[in-house]
Amino acid sequence: MKKLFTLAYPRLGAPDSGFIEEFRRQHDGQHPLVKANFTMAFGCAGIDEQAYQLHLEEVARLHGPIDFVCRYAMLGADAAHAYVHLVPDEGHSQLARLHNALYRQVLAPTLRLDIPYVPHITLGASTNRALMKSLCDELNRNGLDIRGSVDRLTMAVLENGVITDLMSARLSG
Numbered sequence: 001m002k003k004l005f006t007l008a009y010p011r012l013g014a015p016d017s018g019f020i021e022e023f024r025r026q027h028d029g030q031h032p033l034v035k036a037n038f039t040m041a042f043g044c045a046g047i048d049e050q051a052y053q054l055h056l057e058e059v060a061r062l063h064g065p066i067d068f069v070c071r072y073a074m075l076g077a078d079a080a081h082a083y084v085h086l087v088p089d090e091g092h093s094q095l096a097r098l099h100n101a102l103y104r105q106v107l108a109p110t111l112r113l114d115i116p117y118v119p120h121i122t123l124g125a126s127t128n129r130a131l132m133k134s135l136c137d138e139l140n141r142n143g144l145d146i147r148g149s150v151d152r153l154t155m156a157v158l159e160n161g162v163i164t165d166l167m168s169a170r171l172s173g
Helices: 014-027 049-062 092-102 105-110 129-142
Strands: 003-008 038-044 066-077 082-090 121-126 146-150 152-159 162-170
Touching: 003 049, 003 092, 014 082, 014 121, 014 146, 038 092, 038 105, 049 092, 049 105, 049 152, 049 162, 066 092, 066 121, 066 129, 082 092, 082 129, 121 129
Parallel strands: none
Antiparallel strands: 003 038, 003 152, 066 082, 066 146, 082 121, 152 162
16 A cells, blocks of 8 residues: 655754764664655555645645754664654754644644654664663763754655655755
């Protein structure tokens, strides 16, 4: 089944980008599938691609670029896995408002109200919850200060286990 996503690939300095990609290579099985990103709208099926694209472009026109600073690794979990999430201190509310804007109009019926949205970049994933917790603790103990920006939204499709970027729109509001 084909699912559409909205991703925001962060712009990072070379040292931070290298750190994130190496950490993901070691601890995130989805590393080869998709680059580090903030997932702004989660996978949904049954939405007309053209309507999705027009909506994404409109949201991008109304919102400006977002600077962020991540200083915290947060443990996340679902029924099957635990995750290391890199969560922004600065830029958090702007990313959350951008997420909220995407879930209007064409995406409104797909918004999950049973889980809160926390902007994050996934650094690790495993069924070993204790390992993910210890990685979060280690990152937080050593201190994080990852600075970057988000200046565009990318519409991507997940089909047959492959994520493909379809188009992107610059945040210009």
